[in-house]
Amino acid sequence: MNDPKKNNPPAEALLEISGVSKSFGGVHAVRAVSFSLMPATITGLIGPNGAGKTTLFNLITSVFPVDSGTILFRGESTHKNRINALVKKGIARTFQNVELFESMTVLENILVGQHTRTRCGMLESMLRLPRTRREERATRQKAGELLEFVGLSDAAEKKCSDLPFGWQRLLELARALAAQPKLLLLDEPAAGLNIVETAGLGELIRKIQATGVTILLVEHDMSLTMGVSGNIVVLDQGTKIAEGPPREIQANEAVIQAYLGRNRKNGQTRG
Numbered sequence: 001m002n003d004p005k006k007n008n009p010p011a012e013a014l015l016e017i018s019g020v021s022k023s024f025g026g027v028h029a030v031r032a033v034s035f036s037l038m039p040a041t042i043t044g045l046i047g048p049n050g051a052g053k054t055t056l057f058n059l060i061t062s063v064f065p066v067d068s069g070t071i072l073f074r075g076e077s078t079h080k081n082r083i084n085a086l087v088k089k090g091i092a093r094t095f096q097n098v099e100l101f102e103s104m105t106v107l108e109n110i111l112v113g114q115h116t117r118t119r120c121g122m123l124e125s126m127l128r129l130p131r132t133r134r135e136e137r138a139t140r141q142k143a144g145e146l147l148e149f150v151g152l153s154d155a156a157e158k159k160c161s162d163l164p165f166g167w168q169r170l171l172e173l174a175r176a177l178a179a180q181p182k183l184l185l186l187d188e189p190a191a192g193l194n195i196v197e198t199a200g201l202g203e204l205i206r207k208i209q210a211t212g213v214t215i216l217l218v219e220h221d222m223s224l225t226m227g228v229s230g231n232i233v234v235l236d237q238g239t240k241i242a243e244g245p246p247r248e249i250q251a252n253e254a255v256i257q258a259y260l261g262r263n264r265k266n267g268q269t270r271g
Contacts, residue, residue: 012075014039014214015060017185020069022052022059022195029055031238032069042205042215044229046222048258051235053218054096056212057185060216061086071181090182094189098168102161106152106171109142109160114178143178148202150174166197173204183214190221202228220257226250234258 013036022030030052037043045053058064060071062081071078078086101109147153150170150175155163158177160171168190176184186205190198198221209215219225225232226246234242235248242249249255 011039013072014074015057015216015251016070016072016074017060018070018072020056020059020071021067022055022064022198023067028238030235031242033235033238034069035240036244037214037216039056039182039214040209040212041231042209042217042229044225044232044237045216045218046225046232046249047235049086050237051258052236052238053235054187055238056235057093057187057216057218059183061091087179087181089186090180092176092179092181092183093185094176094187095170096188096191098165098172100160100168100172102159102174104160105157106147106160106163107140107156109171110146110178112175114139114142123196139209146174146177149177149207151200166194169193169197169201170204173208177208177213181213183216184208186215186217186219188219189217190219190224 015037017036018034020030020034021028021032033052033056035043045056047053055064059066060073060078062078062083062167066079073086073089073091076089078091081089097232101112104112109224143154144153147156150173152167152170152174153165160168163171169192173186175190190201191207193201205215205217209228217225217229226249232242232244232246232249233240234252234255236254241254241258242252244252
């Protein structure tokens with residue numbers, strides 16, 4: 001009788017972080033952190049302020065080199081890749097502060113986000129060769145589809161500086177998706193959003209996952225994080241202190257202590 005496990009081998013991790021550490025001077029921002037992301041999953045990365053979450057994002061995207069440990073994306077090390085090379089390989093991110101080209105229209109911002117997926121060079125574009133025109137039509141069609149996906153179709157020709165803040169967040173997400181990522185890093189995407197906008201963002205994150213994109217989410221809104229994440233990784237002072245499903249993390253004593261900062265012996269808070 002055949003073993004079903006042999007017929008269906010387990011999926012390989014899309015991202016593997018093993019023993020990663022990073023220091024700045026004498027400050028240990030990340031200490032021997034390890035975890036993996038499986039394809040088409042949502043993982044929440046949480047922890048108090050200064051826990052090392054954004055530093056870890058910057059290590060994954062090669063903004064900073066790691067001091068020790070390894071980061072593998074689709075089985076290959078990210079260490080010697082520049083940021084634009086990692087985007088081409090399939091890693092995209094958003095930022096805590098919205099970073100858009102304010103003088104451009106909404107559509108133009110998406111077209112810029114697609115540049116890593118276009119093939120025609122500058123000379124071909126200047127000569128307006130048939131292949132260039134076909135590619136331009138295709139990229140504009142794809143940009144329109146992305147705007148429809150995030151709900152901004154009617155704002156395509158508006159300057160992004162004229163958009164309400166919540167719409168700017170959606171545009172930043174659409175621009176990240178324009179790079180056709182396999183892995184999307186979201187750094188506090190709900191910052192500045194109201195309750196209704198945050199709920200809509202949660203639905204959009206699930207829609208993105210449903211397309212096969214793997215998501216690593218840093219977010220202070222715990223309702224959003226716990227609601228969309230299948231797995232949670234918790235950092236405190238650069239160290240991973242817990243990992244597991246949301247319900248397990250919510251009941252984890254080490255996590256509660258990290259967030260409340262309680263001293264069991266005297267009942268005082270760390271501040």
